[in-house]
Amino acid sequence: MTSTYLILAMMLCVCFAGSSYAADVETVEVESEYQIGKQEIRVLLPDKYDPAKQYRVLYVLPAAHKIEGYGYGIGLLKELDAHNKYALILVSMSFHEEPWYGDHATDPHVQEASYLRKFVVPYIEKKYGTLGTPEGRLLIGFSKSGWGAFSLILHDPDFYGYAAAWDAPMMLQTFRYGLDKVFGTLDQMALYRPDLLAVKNKEFFQKKNRLVLTGETYWGKMFPAPGGASHTVAMHELLEKEKILHTYDDTIKVEHKWDKGWLEPTLKLLIDLTKQP
Numbered sequence: 644m645t646s647t648y649l650i651l652a653m654m655l656c657v658c659f660a661g662s663s664y665a666a667d668v669e670t671v672e673v674e675s676e677y678q679i680g681k682q683e684i685r686v687l688l689p690d691k692y693d694p695a696k697q698y699r700v701l702y703v704l705p706a707a708h709k710i711e712g713y714g715y716g717i718g719l720l721k722e723l724d725a726h727n728k729y730a731l732i733l734v735s736m737s738f739h740e741e742p743w744y745g746d747h748a749t750d751p752h753v754q755e756a757s758y759l760r761k762f763v764v765p766y767i768e769k770k771y772g773t774l775g776t777p778e779g780r781l782l783i784g785f786s787k788s789g790w791g792a793f794s795l796i797l798h799d800p801d802f803y804g805y806a807a808a809w810d811a812p813m814m815l816q817t818f819r820y821g822l823d824k825v826f827g828t829l830d831q832m833a834l835y836r837p838d839l840l841a842v843k844n845k846e847f848f849q850k851k852n853r854l855v856l857t858g859e860t861y862w863g864k865m866f867p868a869p870g871g872a873s874h875t876v877a878m879h880e881l882l883e884k885e886k887i888l889h890t891y892d893d894t895i896k897v898e899h900k901w902d903k904g905w906l907e908p909t910l911k912l913l914i915d916l917t918k919q920p
Contacts, residue, residue: 668717673766676751677758679739684763685710686771687717687733689726694772699779699917701725701910702759703735704788706901708742710735713786714901723907729914731781732771736763741821744791745798745835748827755825756795756835760802777804781913783906785809786861786899787820790837793854793878797840800847807855807913809895809905813837813878814868838881845885851919854882854889855912861899890916 669686689698703716710717717735720726726733740753747753768775780803782792789811796806815822816836818829826832833839841848848854856879863873870877879891890912897904 675762677754679752683737685735687726696772697774698732700732700773701781704784704791706786706788708738710737716901719901740824743825744794748831780804782806793837794835805853805916807909809858809909810860810862812862813874845887848887852888857892857909858895858905859893860896
């Protein structure tokens, strides 16, 4: 067993005072060469999970370096009974730096994209019954993690299957909000920018709809994209221009956090994509 798969604390019950979220959520602390220090991976299985079956996995991408930042995504999904309704394994993970879901230009221990692809996903697919293919790897997020959901799938379209983002800063082009700590240089950031990747890898998304783009609150008029439009509208227009198939709804406007008001409809749209022939 390599250091990549060193498990420091095996399955524990996640306990939050006064919360009913965590009764069935499993937590493991891990170390990997892609992150500094110990990080958490949390997993919620369907109530009738059968290890002999193959499940899709929804990676619930946090918008802060701790899983509970801006609310608790897995907790809300549990309240919505999403893991049972859609037969999903729900997974979330922490990071050392604020997550922008890319790899640093020079620091080998700030490799957030590699951490997911080379550590978290293999760990989940080795331990649980999953499809183990792009069809079974779903991404959902908002704000920074909405950027991340689109960045990850557009960067690695042969690895991830579907992605959904709500109220995300899709069109950022310069360092803000900790981007420099994750990427190191603007050239490195450019390798993970959703707007540039959409143009570069558009052929992977022109025959089958794999993207859900919703909402505009914080990254609407408060912090507009270059040109003055909301980031959601600007990304939609770019996807249309490049003939990239996607599901679009910019009417979902709730508080900028993990919120059932956007999470429930956005997840349904994402699941609908998996039902395509």
